[in-house]
Amino acid sequence: MNNDVAIQVANLSKYYGQLLAVDHISFTVRRGEFFGFLGPNGAGKTTTLRMLTGVIRADEGSASILEYKAGSLKAKQVTGVVPEMANAYADLSGWDNLMLMAGLYGILAGVARERGTSLMRETGLYPRKDSLVKTYSKGMKQRLILCLALVSDPEVLFLDEPTSGLDVQSARLIKDMLQRLNANGKTIFLTTHDMEEANQLCDRVAIINEGKIVAIDAPEKLRMAVSGMHSIEVSFDNVVSPEVLANFSGVNTVKKLGDKWRLYTGNPGELVVSLINYSSSNGPKIISLNTLSPSLEDAFMALTEKKGKDA
């Protein structure tokens, strides 16, 4: 196996009864890469992550973490996991949770104390380290769960929706910490349905839909690959009906976003001229007008909807 490869997945599949939840997926994650795994709810993200972390067994195919078979003790030893919706032990203190996790990874007590102190300071939990976890807020619990995943100083980190439902400060703290970890050489596998998060953090993303991988590439390349998804965001000083906007040449879709309209088009230059002409010839006055490139969300929607229609 290539030493540059951190995660290797080949034809991995999982059935739940008759349902093929993960359908023969294959991909590779390089060492030190920040890899995003995107998909709508029920697409197979969590099932894939659970197979890679050894919580459930694959029905077909194979996967390896570094050079070890996924799910083996050696693979688990080099892996840190932040599972979706996981909790720390509510009846133990944050510190005791950390020391328990260190014990389960066979970390020496002195090293565990040093790392535990450093992690709790970095996440702002140190002043509450001896409080029971049941007294922590949701953001504090999630920061603790990240500490639990890091106490063994893993080479590969798996995170399943780590910032889902968190307050802005906790989400920012976790994202900043993940960026620092990645900069220090950790391989990170992140499942999320937050496009902005994936766009900010990931070197490459895979998009999974209905158990199949529909695209793998850098976020920027995925955005650029979506043709016809340029858009213009425009607001007027008076009411304009969507039918009027839809009648402009080259407009594919019209969406109302608060007091603004977003018009999707394959030819943004021509549409800008048409809008200005419309406004200057007795139409409502334009308050603001912005041209937008396709976002990762647009790429995601295009790729997942296309597959849905094809199916």
Next chain:
Amino acid sequence: MPDIATVLQQARRSLAIARKDIRIYYSKGPVIIFGVLFPVFLFLSFTIGRHLSADFMIPGLLGMILFFTATSVSPIVIPWEAQARTLERLMSCPVKIETIIVGDILASFAFGLAISLVPILIGLFLGITILSPFVFALAVILAALCFACLGTVFSIPPTNMPSTVNMIAAVVKFPVVFISGIFIPLDELPAWGQAIAYISPLTYFTDIARYSIQGQGHLPAALDLLVLLAFTAIFLVVATKLHQRTMPKRI
């Protein structure tokens, strides 16, 4: 076949899991109710007013308390952890499912052993004499381990409701208490009653406890120990094999 280093590594991690269980689950309501209060009240309701000797009462009381306490922790830990969403984290750690099960068994074993000291001390206070202390100690340790292993068998069905597991356990535990020579000695049971009694591991502990305290049992002491050992091995193998199948279904 795992090497010695892996076995020792996993044994240390089982101890870490047992320590966690002791800190979290010993004080849980179902453990206190089903593990301590219930056997005491059940025993009192059957013995008060019957003018039984301490020599007869104490082995039965000890057997029942040991049976209930050692089977009170191990069945609830896994469903409780699945419900509290701590199980997936545990399963993603570098520990085998056997390691998790053995950790839970050790916590239940220690609970049974610690609480069983109470009826033993009561017995000594009432003037009983332990005629074979070594055999007695061996039997208490082996029975606590056997019953703790049985506890993990109760939690094999992949339900995440501790109350459902307790119901399954109660359906098995109550009949077992009545067929194990606690309230009626084996010698006084009819042949069919004795045949049923032999399928209960508690029978063999009660018998060896009577041998250790009263000086005579229904079966040879060595046979009692051997059968307890066999039950322990069977429960352990069944629990670890079947939990490997059902534990991922809890996630």
